Ligand SMILES: *[C@@H]1O[C@H](CO)[C@@H](O)[C@H](O)[C@H]1NC(C)=O
Ligand SMILES: *[C@@H]1O[C@H](CO)[C@@H](O)[C@H](O)[C@H]1NC(C)=O
């Protein structure tokens with residue numbers, strides 16, 4: 001790049017930054033969420049309510065994610081474990097669609113990017129930075145580039161990054177800025193992202209549409225943190241039933257597009273300590289069908305050495321609960337069910353507590369998380385998984401051997417969540433996500 005070009009690049013950045021700073025009015029975006037249990041998903045793994053195999057796969061994914069959450073932050077999960085939901089967005093000018101895994105547990109948003117040194121095969125064309133009028137490389141002194149030294153570094157005056165995943169795959173590229181477009185009126189905004197031109201060891205199907213990850217964690221490079229005041233530091237989702245079928249759609253919304261969604265919202269603080277990237281909540285107790293179990297204070301607290309704590313995560317399907325508390329909760333469910341004439345079923349490899357279904361049994365129990373300042377009661381449908389075909393049901397909880405509690409998507413179905421980082425709170429209320437229309 002010549003001196004003149006470098007000068008103009010710098011000027012353009014300055015202008016973009018000024019526009020972002022001076023536009024005090026917040027804006028909104030919306031993206032369509034596609035669960036991997038939808039036939040529309042390029043990762044389609046089958047129908048949850050029909051296939052034990054699908055549940056098994058989601059359980060295995062949840063376990064691996066739980067393991068990775070207990071490790072140091074810089075050991076990253078294989079990308080195929082980055083989420084169970086995908087979002088579709090448009091990038092560049094002229095724009096092209098890309099499908100990214102929605103990950104509330106990681107920060108960097110990246111997509112495969114031409115000119116490639118190594119790109120894995122994907123079905124839609126790979127985004128080409130050379131043909132986009134709005135593509136820019138990120139200067140080394142940009143706040144995003146200076147944010148996370150374990151991710152970004154400056155090399156030959158270019159801001160580069162590399163992420164290594166636990167399965168040996170890796171993505172490397174140039175930290176860049178580009179126009180991202182969203183539904184429905186394709187509002188576009190300039191976003192820092194990873195132009196990943198060197199992707200190794202990925203084993204997606206050759207016709208996969210996945211081209212990267214959308215990072216929504218609390219980290220400084222996350223989409224939420226970058227957009228900051230522009231979206232009032234807020235995003236929201238309402239997760240459709242994972243076995244809903246392709247007839248309905250729900251959305252990931254930012255800023256103004258959240259509108260007045262959510263009636264009678266409850267609110268609990270997000271208690272993530274500085275330097276950690278997950279959404280930690282302050283969980284004090286749990287009830288099974290309205291009966292409070294009375295866990296001692298601190299049972300679900302994050303410890304100094306990084307063990308413990310309660311995380312809400314959209315990329316995990318099945319909730320896992322710190323081991324000792326898990327035993328108590330399973331005991332409480334067993335004692336509840338013992339009041340009915342039900343027969344235990346032991347032929348299940350994923351869940352500990354299962355019963356044969358009888359035609360008359362309807363009294364599935366609820367479960368409540370007692371958070372600081374808020375109670376989150378799940379209706380019984382999401383406390384259990386019912387295998388209609390095989391004729392039994394199970395309590396959908398896993399023990400977490402790493403002493404963390406991770407609230408997964410199965411427990412989040414049909415609930416409106418608003419992550420409000422301005423106020424540092426998570427808000428929620430029951431909602432029928434099928435009504436989450438544009
Ligand atoms: C885009 O926005 C305009 C004005 O806000 C509205 O009239 C129009 O219907 C919108 N288009 C779509 C596709 O939503
Ligand atoms: C899964 O199966 C249920 C029950 O058979 C059905 O209602 C639903 O539409 C199916 N979902 C998908 C994604 O096909």
Ligand SMILES: *[C@@H]1O[C@H](CO)[C@@H](O)[C@H](O)[C@H]1NC(C)=O
Pocket residue numbers: 303304305306307
């Ligand atoms: C972390 O600290 C807790 C007590 O605060 C202790 O019980 C636990 O063994 C420690 N774990 C590790 C891995 O150091």
Ligand SMILES: *[C@@H]1O[C@H](CO)[C@@H](O)[C@H](O)[C@H]1NC(C)=O
Pocket residue numbers: 292370373374375
């Ligand atoms: C949560 O439920 C408990 C009863 O288990 C109740 O005492 C408390 O007031 C409730 N808190 C809120 C914020 O509704």
